[in-house]
Amino acid sequence: MITDILYALIIILAGVAYLFLATKKRDLERAKNNLEESLKKSEENRMKAEAERDRTKTIVSSFTDGLIILDEKNNIFSINHEAERILGLENNKLLGRPFSSLSEFPKSEPVAFVLEKGIQIIYRKEVELAKDFVIELSVLSLGSLGNDIGHLIVLHDVSREKKVEKMEIEFVSLAAHQLRTPLSIIKWSMSMLKKGDFGKLTKGQAELVKSTFRNNERLVTLVNDLLNITRIEEGRYLYKLVSVDIKKEVIKMVLDSLEDQIKNRKIKIEFVAPDGLPQIMLDPEKIKIVVQNFVDNAMKYSPDGAKIIVSLQNDGKNIELKVQDFGIGIPKTQQDKVFTKFFRGDNAIRMNAVGSGLGLFLSKNIIEAHGGIIWFESIEGKGTSFYFTLPIKKPEV
Amino acid sequence: MANKKYKILIVEDEIDLRQLIKKKLINEGFDILEADNGEVGLKVAIDQHPDIILLDIIMPIMDGLSMLKELRQNEWGKNVTVIILSNLSEAEKVDAGLEKSVYDYLVKSDWEPDNIVNLIKEKLDKKKI
Numbered sequence: 451m452i453t454d455i456l457y458a459l460i461i462i463l464a465g466v467a468y469l470f471l472a473t474k475k476r477d478l479e480r481a482k483n484n485l486e487e488s489l490k491k492s493e494e495n496r497m498k499a500e501a502e503r504d505r506t507k508t509i510v511s512s513f514t515d516g517l518i519i520l521d522e523k524n525n526i527f528s529i530n531h532e533a534e535r536i537l538g539l540e541n542n543k544l545l546g547r548p549f550s551s552l553s554e555f556p557k558s559e560p561v562a563f564v565l566e567k568g569i570q571i572i573y574r575k576e577v578e579l580a581k582d583f584v585i586e587l588s589v590l591s592l593g594s595l596g597n598d599i600g601h602l603i604v605l606h607d608v609s610r611e612k613k614v615e616k617m618e619i620e621f622v623s624l625a626a627h628q629l630r631t632p633l634s635i636i637k638w639s640m641s642m643l644k645k646g647d648f649g650k651l652t653k654g655q656a657e658l659v660k661s662t663f664r665n666n667e668r669l670v671t672l673v674n675d676l677l678n679i680t681r682i683e684e685g686r687y688l689y690k691l692v693s694v695d696i697k698k699e700v701i702k703m704v705l706d707s708l709e710d711q712i713k714n715r716k717i718k719i720e721f722v723a724p725d726g727l728p729q730i731m732l733d734p735e736k737i738k739i740v741v742q743n744f745v746d747n748a749m750k751y752s753p754d755g756a757k758i759i760v761s762l763q764n765d766g767k768n769i770e771l772k773v774q775d776f777g778i779g780i781p782k783t784q785q786d787k788v789f790t791k792f793f794r795g796d797n798a799i800r801m802n803a804v805g806s807g808l809g810l811f812l813s814k815n816i817i818e819a820h821g822g823i824i825w826f827e828s829i830e831g832k833g834t835s836f837y838f839t840l841p842i843k844k845p846e847v
Numbered sequence: 848m849a850n851k852k853y854k855i856l857i858v859e860d861e862i863d864l865r866q867l868i869k870k871k872l873i874n875e876g877f878d879i880l881e882a883d884n885g886e887v888g889l890k891v892a893i894d895q896h897p898d899i900i901l902l903d904i905i906m907p908i909m910d911g912l913s914m915l916k917e918l919r920q921n922e923w924g925k926n927v928t929v930i931i932l933s934n935l936s937e938a939e940k941v942d943a944g945l946e947k948s949v950y951d952y953l954v955k956s957d958w959e960p961d962n963i964v965n966l967i968k969e970k971l972d973k974k975k976i
Binding site: 480490623630631633634635637638639641642645647670673674677 | 861863864868871874905931934935936954955956957959960961970
C-alpha cells in the first residue's frame, strides 16, 4: 500500500520535473533565439554605422571647403585635404593634439589667433591669411542640445570673390572718372558761355546754353548717383564722421550752392533754426547730399515764385530737419514707392527736372546709416514735407 | 588784391579743361603757368613759386598725388596752397598718407569755374592775413 503511494508520488514528481524542464528548455531556446536576433541586428547596425562613417569620411576628406573636426576636448580629430592646403599644413601630425598647436604653423597663425581665447561659435568671419588670400571662418558645434561631442571648423576660400569685388570697384571708379571728364568740360564750357566769358550772347543763344548746361547737369547727377549706389551695394560706401555744426556747415552750404537756381526761379526760402544747436557727429558730404535732395525735390515740384520752408528742431535726443513745399504733392497711389530706386512722381510739373530718381533711395540709406529716421508727409495739390532725424549722440555706423 | 598779380599754376593734362580754366583766370586778372603732367608741374612750381597750384590727379608720366608728395618735401613747396581738381570721388583717393589739411579737394564735375575762382580768392585773402 505504501509502496503504491510512493510510486505514484515518484511518477507525479517526475512528471512535474519533466514539465518544468521542458518549459525551461523552451525559455532558453527563446532566449537563445532572441540573442541571435540581437547579435544579427547589432552586426547589421555596426555595418551600417561603418558604412555611414566611411561615407562621412569620404565626404569630409574630399569636401571643397577646409574642415577640421575637434572632439569634445577640443583636440583635433581630423583635418581634410582642403584645410591642409589652406593652412599650409604639410605632413601634419596634428591628429589628437589640441587645437592650439595650429599656431606652430605660420600660415595658420591668423586662424589660430582668432580662436586663441578659446573655441567659440563663429559664423563666416573673414580672415586674411595672406595678400589676396582670404577665407571665411566658421565654427559650428557638433552634437545636439547640451550634448557636446566637439566642434566643426569650416574654412571657405573667398579669395576669388574678393578679387572680383576689387576689380568691380576699380571698374566703377574708372568708369565714373572717364564719364566725368567730358562732362566737366561741357559743364565748364557752358558755365563760362552763360556767364559771358566769351562775349555777350543773344537771347536765343543764352537759352540754348542754359538748356545744354541743365541737361549736362542731369548726366553729372546720374553719374554721381550711380557711383554712390554702387558703393552702397558693395558695402563700400564709407562714412567719415566728424563733429559738425549742421546749420552752418551743412544746410547753409547747400542753400548757398543752390543760390543761382533759387534766384532764377524766384523761390522764397525761409530758413528757421533755433540758436545753440549742439554739434553732432555726421558725415557732412553725405548729409549734404540728403539736404540737397530734399530742397531739389521741393523746388522741382513747386511752381516759380513758390515758398519753401527749411526748419531745424532739437528735441534733446535728435535733431530734426524739415523741408516743406507748397507744390503739387505726391499722389497717394505712389507714396509707398517714394524711397525706391528710380522713383519719379507722375505728376511732376517740370518735365526737364534735373534728377535721376535715385536721390531719395540714396538719402534713405545715408540717414539710416547714421542711425536716423527719414519720412515724409504729402497731400496732392497741397504740398509735401520731407523729414529726417539724426541722433545727437555719436551714432553707430 | 591791389597791384600785385597773383600767379596760378595749372597742372592738368586735358587740354580743353586747361584752356577753359586758364581763360577764366586770365579774365579775372591772374597770371597763369601751365603744365600737362606732374613732372613738369613740379619743376615749374619749384622754379616759379606760384601763389596757388591747381592740381589734377590722373596724369601721365607723374600723377598729381606723387607730385604733391614730392612738392611737400621741398622747403618752399611745404607751404604752398594746393587745390586738387579731380574727377575721382574723394573716397577713391588712394594715398592715405596725405592729410586733408594740406590741400582742398574739388570734383571737377561738381564745380563751375566761377566757384573755383571764388575759392582761389578766398585762399589768397586768407594768406594775406
